[in-house]
Amino acid sequence: MTRTLKLPFIRGAVWLHSVGVLLRAAFRRFVLASERYRQRRHLDELDDHQLADVGLTRRDVARECAKPFWGA
Numbered sequence: 001m002t003r004t005l006k007l008p009f010i011r012g013a014v015w016l017h018s019v020g021v022l023l024r025a026a027f028r029r030f031v032l033a034s035e036r037y038r039q040r041r042h043l044d045e046l047d048d049h050q051l052a053d054v055g056l057t058r059r060d061v062a063r064e065c066a067k068p069f070w071g072a
Contacts, residue, residue, distance in 0.1 A: 029070075033069050033070045034069075036069055036070075036071075036072070037069040040064055040065045040067070040069075041065075043056075043061055043064060043065065044061055044065050046061070
């Protein structure tokens, strides 16, 4: 006689793993968007001399800062 082991919790574990993967991906996207926002605000605070040092113009900065925080 062969015995089969029934594991009803496997479906729940797969679902839980999938939710975990989605939450981690959403968190990473949030962190990346937050970092972009912070960097753009910092860029906007630089004076013209500092911008010239890194090869940017005020127009470049305005274009970059006009992008939505979720956009690259």
